[in-house]
Amino acid sequence: MSHLLEKCASYTRARDARNAGLYPYFLNFDGRDAGTARLAGGHQVVMCGSNDYLGLSTDPRVADAAAEAAHRYGAGCTGSRFLNGNLDLHDRLEAELAEFFGKEAALVLTTGYQANLGAIGGLCGPGDLILIDKDAHASLIDAARLSRAKVAWFEHNDADDLADKLARLPRRGGALVVVDGVYSMEGDLCPLPALVEVCRRFDATLLVDDAHGAGVLDKGRGTSSHFGLTDEVPLITLTFSKAFGSIGGAILGDAVVIDYLRHHARPLMFSASASPANTAAALESLRILREEPWRCTTVAENAAYMRRELTALGYRVGSGIAPIVPVDTGDDLSTLRAWDLLVEEGVYVNAVLPPAASPRLRTSYTAVQTEEQLNRAVAGFAAVRDRVLALPAAA
Ligand SMILES: Cc1ncc(COP(=O)(O)O)c(C=O)c1O
Numbered sequence: 571m572s573h574l575l576e577k578c579a580s581y582t583r584a585r586d587a588r589n590a591g592l593y594p595y596f597l598n599f600d601g602r603d604a605g606t607a608r609l610a611g612g613h614q615v616v617m618c619g620s621n622d623y624l625g626l627s628t629d630p631r632v633a634d635a636a637a638e639a640a641h642r643y644g645a646g647c648t649g650s651r652f653l654n655g656n657l658d659l660h661d662r663l664e665a666e667l668a669e670f671f672g673k674e675a676a677l678v679l680t681t682g683y684q685a686n687l688g689a690i691g692g693l694c695g696p697g698d699l700i701l702i703d704k705d706a707h708a709s710l711i712d713a714a715r716l717s718r719a720k721v722a723w724f725e726h727n728d729a730d731d732l733a734d735k736l737a738r739l740p741r742r743g744g745a746l747v748v749v750d751g752v753y754s755m756e757g758d759l760c761p762l763p764a765l766v767e768v769c770r771r772f773d774a775t776l777l778v779d780d781a782h783g784a785g786v787l788d789k790g791r792g793t794s795s796h797f798g799l800t801d802e803v804p805l806i807t808l809t810f811s812k813a814f815g816s817i818g819g820a821i822l823g824d825a826v827v828i829d830y831l832r833h834h835a836r837p838l839m840f841s842a843s844a845s846p847a848n849t850a851a852a853l854e855s856l857r858i859l860r861e862e863p864w865r866c867t868t869v870a871e872n873a874a875y876m877r878r879e880l881t882a883l884g885y886r887v888g889s890g891i892a893p894i895v896p897v898d899t900g901d902d903l904s905t906l907r908a909w910d911l912l913v914e915e916g917v918y919v920n921a922v923l924p925p926a927a928s929p930r931l932r933t934s935y936t937a938v939q940t941e942e943q944l945n946r947a948v949a950g951f952a953a954v955r956d957r958v959l960a961l962p963a964a965a
Contacts, residue, residue, distance in 0.1 A: 592906040594921035604628050604938040607918060615918040616947045618876075618933045623786050623893045624865040625938025626855045627815030636816070639850030647843045651678075652832075655843035663853050667808070667820055670856060671784070671791060672800045675828035677821045679837055680844045682781050682809025683709040685819030687716065688835030689777060689807055690746065693827075694719040697743035701735055701774070703727065703750065703760070705927075710748050710779055719746070726753075729764035736772040745774035751783035751793030751806075755927040757894030759783070762797040770802075777805040782892060785813025785855075786870075789863040813859070816851035818844040865937035869893045872935040872944060879948045880933075883955050896922075897931040899958070905929040908958040917950035 571579060587593040598610035604625050607617045626632050639659065647655035660678050667676040679685045690713035694700055698719040702710060705726040714721045722739055725731040736745060747769050749760040760778065769776045783793035784806075790813070794800040804827070810818035821831060832838065844852075859865065873893040880887045886898040899905040902923050908931060909921035920932040935944075 587906065590906075592903075592910055594906060594909045597918075602628065605936065605940060605943040609913075613913075613916070615913060615916050616939075616943045616950070617918050618935065618947050619918050619920040620936065621782070621812035621934060622815055622936050623782075623813040623869050623934070624790075624815065624855070624859065625936045626813070626858060626865075629815065629855075629858065631858060632815055632851045632854045635854035636847035636851040639846040643846035645847070646845050649842055650839055651843040652839040657843070657846060657849065659846060659849040659853065660843060663849055663856070664820070666853065666856055668822060670860065671806065671808075671822050672795065673806065673822040673824070675823065675825040677828050677831055677835065677838065678844060678849070679819045679821070679835070680841055681817060682779075682807065682811060682819035683712075684837035684841060685807045685809070685821050686710050686779060687713045688831060688837045689805055689821045690714055690748065691717045691837075692831045692835040693717075693744075693775075693805075694746055695743070697741070699739055699741035699743070699745045700748060701732060701739075701745065702748040705753050705756070706748055706750055707754055707779055707781065708926075710750070710777075714748060719743075727758065727761050729761055729768050732765065733768045733771065736768065736774055745772065747774045747776050749776070749778055751778045751780035752787070752892045752894070754782050754894065755922060755930070755932060756896055757782075757888050757890045757892040759793060759796070759890065759892070762793060762799055762803070766799055766802045775804050776802075777807065778803050779807045781807070781809040781812055782894065784808045785859055786866055786893060787891070789866050790859045810848065810852040810855070814852045814855040816855060817848045818852050869935060869937040872937065872939055875944060876933065876935055876947070879944075880951055883948075883952055884959055885951065885955070893935045895933045895935070897933055899929055899931055902929050904958075905931065908954065911954040911957055912950055915950035915953050917947045 599607045600610045601608040608614050649655035664676040664678050686709040694717040696718050700714045700719045700721045704723045724735050780792045787796040794803040806822040808820045810816040877895050888896040899908050905921050922930050922932045
């Protein structure tokens with residue numbers, strides 16, 4: 571085996587976990603509906619680990635829109651939007667997104683990951699400075715690194731540390747500040763008013779990745795709108811893989827900026843466009859979101875209910891208003907054991923280990939989970955409580 575590949579043979583972490591029967595990844599689901607899923611083999615679980623916050627991924631109207639688009643336009647576009655892969659569907663989705671989120675223009679890409687690569691890589695280069703929150707999503711970190719700008723981190727949600735770094739760090743070009751609107755692992759919001767003020771003071775441009783806020787907060791209009799600051803945030807990125815129940819991503823901003831990115835965002839120009847089915851599904855989800863704002867209220871209520879119930883059972887959970895409720899499990903092994911016990915009890919949650927974040931169970935909720943399903947999840951957490959809380963690090 572070549573030197574380069576030797577690390578693959580000596581990588582044992584996943585193998586060890588599989589051998590211990592505690593491997594929580596690449597689980598095979600062979601069916602799912604609004605609130606539950608079935609594991610291959612038939613074991614039914616209440617789904618408390620999806621990002622389908624509004625329950626739209628299995629909505630028949632969204633599925634029908636995807637199927638119709640596949641029949642009308644084909645399964646894929648076989649090219650980038652820049653050349654042969656642009657559909658009226660992409661253009662329509664851009665117009666409707668811009669209108670809904672209150673920005674001048676939008677640019678649709680094939681994933682949210684690519685939207686971040688496109689926005690940051692398209693705007694930043696050598697000489698520029700990127701300041702990024704320490705807990706920002708991996709796609710933002712990758713984008714910053716790929717841009718060849720100077721990259722520095724500031725303490726999570728700490729606007730004073732950001733100001734200090736903007737004051738001290740040299741830059742030849744511009745400065746970009748990069749944050750999540752809602753942090754994907756903790757469910758906390760960025761302190762947007764303070765960030766906006768610091769960016770204004772230091773002539774820095776703010777980019778908010780609103781993957782987990784768009785479609786959810788403020789009747790779906792997202793984190794910037796929740797704070798009443800949409801006009802003060804020049805760049806917002808989105809994904810359709812969460813509240814929109816599809817796949818795809820977008821960058822929102824001023825028309826001149828979006829037009830520039832249309833011609834400089836490499837993931838847009840050198841990767842095939844979002845499929846007709848995924849684009850039509852996102853459009854239909856946006857239509858439903860506009861007409862059914864109750865979904866945003868219900869998902870918040872469901873998450874608040876679970877937060878209360880889990881706390882009452884003695885679990886340490888994250889606070890906040892997002893549909894993401896992390897449950898502290900202390901260390902890696904305790905996290906894997908707790909995850910395994912819960913799946914046995916019929917509750918699926920996500921086991922999160924470093925380096926993604928500190929060890930935890932990431933639970934998340936949707937607008938279409940029934941009271942009965944949520945109570946089944948609570949019963950599952952109750953059934954394993956004594957064993958989970960007895961695990962060394964969770965005690
Ligand atoms: C904060 C954040 N940004 C971007 C992404 C990437 O989105 P996508 O799944 O559309 O690539 C994710 C997905 O996990 C995310 O949580």
